[in-house]
Amino acid sequence: MLTGDSFSANAFAIGLGKFQVETVQDVSGLTLEQDVVEVRQVSATGQLVVRKQPGGRRSGEITVTRGMDKSNAFTEWIKTTLVNADLDTARQNVTVSLMDAKRNTVRRIHLSNAWASRWTGPALGAAESGPATEQVTITYEDITVD
Incomplete structure (x- = not known):
């Protein structure tokens, strides 16, 4: 694959x-x-000083759309939280893998402690x-990109 x-x-x-x-x-x-944490202060000369700095990382959600078919494993995982209310068992690490034209994984996006919320x-x-x-x-607590 060429640069760009x-x-x-x-x-x-x-x-x-x-x-x-x-x-x-x-x-x-x-x-x-x-x-983003915004800190407002006044300097010794009375001038307003506004500083922005990074705060905590946010958790998030993704939406997966799929055709209704006979695949059971994913459906059972969804039922674990939405039907059985068993969040301890349902929390899983989810990985979304992006592939190149030859179907080799080139980037991974990891979602930690994910569970089906809707x-x-x-x-x-x-x-x-x-x-x-x-x-x-799917709601997750943390995301990392490799």
Whole structure:
């Protein structure tokens, strides 16, 4: 890959603890964010001095969209929190892997202590011809990018 070439956004995978999510349509909301602390002081000459500095890192959420299929492992993980209310078991480290054209992993985004906090089912209708998809919001405590 030449310098300046970007990776394709359609080559990625999601690993969840001990298994890989079989099929995924979309991942959105991958952000690394930090609080900004603003300190206002007055100097000895009476002039206002405003300083900004980094604060704590923020936790976040991503949304995974996938076709409704027969893959059980990811569905069972979602049920662990949303149905069984077993957050201790549900917390997993999630990895989103970005791949190059040859399907080699070139960058990893790690989400620590992640759990499913929301599930949205498909929009169903007699006149619909598209795939039935579900959306899962995954809440995490920390994010690191390799």
